[in-house]
Amino acid sequence: MALYLGIDVGSITAKMVVIDEGDGVLAEVYLRNNGRPLETIQQGLEILSSRLGEKASIDGVATTGSARHLAAYLVGADLIKNEITAHSIAVIDLFPEAKTIFEIGGQDSKVIVLRAGVVVDFAMNTVCAAGTGSFLDQQAARLGISIEEFGRLAMQAKHPVRVAGRCTVFAETDMIHKQQIGHSVEDIVGGLCDSLVNNYLNNVCRGKELLSPIVFQGGVAANGGIRKALEKELETDLIIPKHFGLMGAIGAAKLVKRVKPVRTQFKGFELSRKSCSTRGFECSECENQCEVVELLVDREVVACWGDLCEKYRKSSGLITG
Numbered sequence: 377m378a379l380y381l382g383i384d385v386g387s388i389t390a391k392m393v394v395i396d397e398g399d400g401v402l403a404e405v406y407l408r409n410n411g412r413p414l415e416t417i418q419q420g421l422e423i424l425s426s427r428l429g430e431k432a433s434i435d436g437v438a439t440t441g442s443a444r445h446l447a448a449y450l451v452g453a454d455l456i457k458n459e460i461t462a463h464s465i466a467v468i469d470l471f472p473e474a475k476t477i478f479e480i481g482g483q484d485s486k487v488i489v490l491r492a493g494v495v496v497d498f499a500m501n502t503v504c505a506a507g508t509g510s511f512l513d514q515q516a517a518r519l520g521i522s523i524e525e526f527g528r529l530a531m532q533a534k535h536p537v538r539v540a541g542r543c544t545v546f547a548e549t550d551m552i553h554k555q556q557i558g559h560s561v562e563d564i565v566g567g568l569c570d571s572l573v574n575n576y577l578n579n580v581c582r583g584k585e586l587l588s589p590i591v592f593q594g595g596v597a598a599n600g601g602i603r604k605a606l607e608k609e610l611e612t613d614l615i616i617p618k619h620f621g622l623m624g625a626i627g628a629a630k631l632v633k634r635v636k637p638v639r640t641q642f643k644g645f646e647l648s649r650k651s652c653s654t655r656g657f658e659c660s661e662c663e664n665q666c667e668v669v670e671l672l673v674d675r676e677v678v679a680c681w682g683d684l685c686e687k688y689r690k691s692s693g694l695i696t697g
Contacts, residue, residue: 389482446654454635464495466617482595483510537567566605666685669681
């Protein structure tokens with residue numbers, strides 16, 4: 377049975393999915409990076425190997441996400457795709473009637489406009505965290521509650537307060553003021569959800585035609601308060617996929633399945649047991665002064681990037697994806 381691995385490595389989390397020829401999800405991993413993407417990818421491979429069994433053979437690997445090139449160099453990917461393409465493919469296959477995709481992750485968020493199964497427009501927010509999951513994480517920490525409890529409390533809000541959410545700093549200041557004048561935690565949390573939604577719709581989705589059906593995915597889709605606030609603002613129900621947090625990885629796996637590599641470049645699950653690290657240096661041989669990064673596996677340089685002239689990549693005989 378042919379198996380395909382999709383890897384989605386973002387700024388906060390790493391997601392991995394193995395699918396079969398029928399697009400069935402056989403194994404999945406969802407881990408926080410904690411600022412160490414290499415170690416997280418290795419940990420994910422180890423978990424997948426234990427769930428699939430030692431005899432499992434991968435026939436193709438694709439990577440996506442903001443760290444897709446790093447992941448590709450490390451595991452030996454056959455395909456590298458941007459997040460827009462990966463998320464779109466996953467949705468179109470499952471919900472061909474979908475016209476809009478909301479994807480809100482830990483450090484970035486995006487909107488994708490579909491018409492007849494084709495991407496016609498999109499936008500991403502990668503500058504300010506006010507419309508992303510990290511905004512909720514920060515405010516939950518300030519309130520002393522878990523992010524899971526945050527969602528439950530938001531659903532209990534009867535009169536959500538208005539919180540200035542265009543900036544995380546202003547939001548925290550305003551939230552403290554609301555606490556001091558006596559508003560309940562539930563109403564403050566509900567107000568924070570409304571604030572994130574308004575920021576997302578006014579900034580990321582500005583100028584986009586948001587037609588139903590709308591698919592809502594990404595890690596923040598687990599938060600009932602955000603879903604409630606979105607549905608209230610848009611006056612429509614949202615579709616939440618079963619694997620809402622893994623859609624990028626699923627899309628990547630489906631894309632490499634379509635390619636069907638003759639011989640995969642995947643380096644194997646044993647990579648999880650090897651020593652992996654990166655190191656960087658500034659090349660001074662020309663005025664570009666490139667910041668070059670090397671990837672080492674068992675102390676051997678296996679990949680290199682960041683050199684505009686490709687001097688180091690050529691000398692090592694490596695492909696750039």
